[in-house]
Amino acid sequence: MGLRLRRMYKRIRRRTSALGQGFQVVPLMILALLFLSLSLSGYQLLIKEAGFDHTLARSLLNLGMPGNGGAQQQQESADLSLFLYWLTNYDFRDPLSMVESTLPFSPQVVLHMRVWEDRPFVFVQELSFAPDPVRPPGLEAGIERLEVGEAAPRVLIYHTHSSEMYLGRALETGQSLQAHYQFRNQADPTITGVMAVGRHLSNALTSLGMETLHETKIHTLPSINNSYSNSERTVREILSKQKSFDLVIDVHRDAGVPNPTVRINGRDVARIAIVVGTAQNIPLSHPNFQENLALAYKIKSLCDTMYPGLMRPVQVHKEARYNQHLHPASLILEIGSVENTLDEALLAAEVLANVLVRVL
Numbered sequence: 543m544g545l546r547l548r549r550m551y552k553r554i555r556r557r558t559s560a561l562g563q564g565f566q567v568v569p570l571m572i573l574a575l576l577f578l579s580l581s582l583s584g585y586q587l588l589i590k591e592a593g594f595d596h597t598l599a600r601s602l603l604n605l606g607m608p609g610n611g612g613a614q615q616q617q618e619s620a621d622l623s624l625f626l627y628w629l630t631n632y633d634f635r636d637p638l639s640m641v642e643s644t645l646p647f648s649p650q651v652v653l654h655m656r657v658w659e660d661r662p663f664v665f666v667q668e669l670s671f672a673p674d675p676v677r678p679p680g681l682e683a684g685i686e687r688l689e690v691g692e693a694a695p696r697v698l699i700y701h702t703h704s705s706e707m708y709l710g711r712a713l714e715t716g717q718s719l720q721a722h723y724q725f726r727n728q729a730d731p732t733i734t735g736v737m738a739v740g741r742h743l744s745n746a747l748t749s750l751g752m753e754t755l756h757e758t759k760i761h762t763l764p765s766i767n768n769s770y771s772n773s774e775r776t777v778r779e780i781l782s783k784q785k786s787f788d789l790v791i792d793v794h795r796d797a798g799v800p801n802p803t804v805r806i807n808g809r810d811v812a813r814i815a816i817v818v819g820t821a822q823n824i825p826l827s828h829p830n831f832q833e834n835l836a837l838a839y840k841i842k843s844l845c846d847t848m849y850p851g852l853m854r855p856v857q858v859h860k861e862a863r864y865n866q867h868l869h870p871a872s873l874i875l876e877i878g879s880v881e882n883t884l885d886e887a888l889l890a891a892e893v894l895a896n897v898l899v900r901v902l
Contacts, residue, residue: 655731656758658741663749665807665892695788695902697747698780699740700757702773702865705766706795708735710883713797721797721880725760739877739887740793746895752902755780755787774865781868788902789837790872792864795887796879803886804851806893812878812886814894815854816842819874821863828863830870837871837901845897852893 705722713721723734733741737758744756757780761772777790796815803810816838821828838856845853857876866872877894878887 655729656733657731658733659738660745661742661888663746663892664809665811665889665896694751694753695899696753696755696784696786697744697789697791697898697902698755698757698777698787699744699791699793700759700761700773700776701736701740701794702761702769702792703766703794704737704758704760704769705734705762706736707880708795708878708882708884708887709880712881718797722762722766725763728760728763730760735884735887736793736795736877738884739795739891742888743791743793743877743891743895746892747898750895750899752899755784770865774868777865777868787869788871789898790869792872792874794874794876795882796876797881799854799879799881802879802881804849806849806852806889809889810886811849811852811893812882812890813854814845814852814878814890815857815876817857817859817864817874817876819859819862819864819866821867822860824861824863826863826867828867830867830872831863833870834866834872838873841873841897841901844901845894848897848900849893852890 703722705725707721707723709721723732725732740756740758744754747754757776759776761769761776763772773792781787781790794817799813802813804813805811818831818835818838819828820831820835822831835856835858842853842856854876864874866874875894877890
C-alpha cells in the first residue's frame with residue numbers, strides 16, 4: 543500500500559513539473575482571492591456591523607473618548623471599499639457596475655428602471671401650450687417659444703450630489719444625513735428630490751425650444767466624498783462626445799437658508815443661488831472662471847428684473863472650481879434648500895427656465 547502511494551505521488555510530481563512555472567500561479571491566485579474574500583467578510587462583519595450589535599461598545603467608547611461621539615457612522619476615514627474603488631475604479635458593493643465596466647457596451651439599466659413623474663407646469667403657462675398664455679408679472683412679451691433646430695441652445699444638466707432631498711423643514715444639528723438618500727448601488731431606480739427638479743428644469747427648457755440632456759448617473763457612490771471626482775469623469779465623457787453645449791448646469795439643493803422662499807403669483811417658490819468656483823486660492827488650473835462668473839451675474843441680473851427676490855446673491859468660492867474648468871459656461875445652481883418642499887423647488891425650476899431661455 544505504501545509503495546502504491548509513493549508511485550502515485552511520483553507520478554503527480556512528474557505531471558505537475560511538466561506544466562512548468564505557470565502552474566504555480568494558480569494556487570497563488572486562489573490564495574489571493576481567498577484572502578480578499580476573508581478580508582471583505584471580516585470588514586463587513588466587524589466594521590459594517592453586519593452580524594453584531596456594537597451599541598454598548600460604542601457607547602462605552604464614546605464615554606471614554608468624548609470627541610468620538612460626534613463622528614458620523616457613514617463618514618469613515620478608513621473605508622476598505624473606498625480604497626479598493628480608488629485603486630481599481632470598481633465598486634465592490636455594486637456588482638452591476640463591475641459587470642458594466644468589463645462589457646464593451648453599457649446596458650443602461652438605470653435609465654430604463656426609473657419611472658419619472660412628469661409634473662404639469664404651473665407658473666410659465668406657455669410651457670403647457672395653453673391657447674391663450676398668461677405671462678407672470680414683469681415678463682416681457684417679446685420672446686416666444688423657440689423652434690427646435692440647429693440654432694437651438696443646448697444645455698447639459700447633471701447632479702454631483704445625486705442624493706440630495708427636500709424635507710420642507712430645517713435640520714437639527716447632527717442630522718445632515720437625513721437630507722440625503724442612501725443609494726444601494728448604481729442600479730438603484732430611486733428618483734431623489736434634486737433629480738426630480740433637474741428633470742422638471744429639463745422639460746421646461748425643452749418646451750421652450752432648447753435642447754437638453756439630463757444626466758442622472760449616481761455620483762454619490764461609493765461615498766459622497768467622491769462625488770466631484772465621479773461627476774468630473776461623467777462630464778468629461780459627455781463633452782468628449784458632444785462639444786456643442788451652450789450651458790452646463792450642476793443642479794444642487796442648498797441647506798441652512800434663512801429665507802428659503804419668495805412669493806410669486808400667490809405661490810411660495812424656492813429661492814435660487816448660483817455658485818462659481820474660481821480656484822484662485824488653490825493650485826489648480828481654472829482658466830474659465832471669469833467667463834463663468836460673468837454668465838452668473840448676467841443670469842442674476844435678468845432674474846432680479848423678472849422675478850425680484852427669487853435669486854440670492856452669487857456665491858464665489860476661491861478654494862474650489864467644482865468641475866467648472868471643463869466648460870466656459872458651467873455653473874452650479876442651488877435650486878432651493880433642504881428647508882423647501884419639492885413642490886417649491888419645482889416651481890423655482892420653471893421660472894428659472896423662463897430666465898435661462900432669454901439669457902441664451
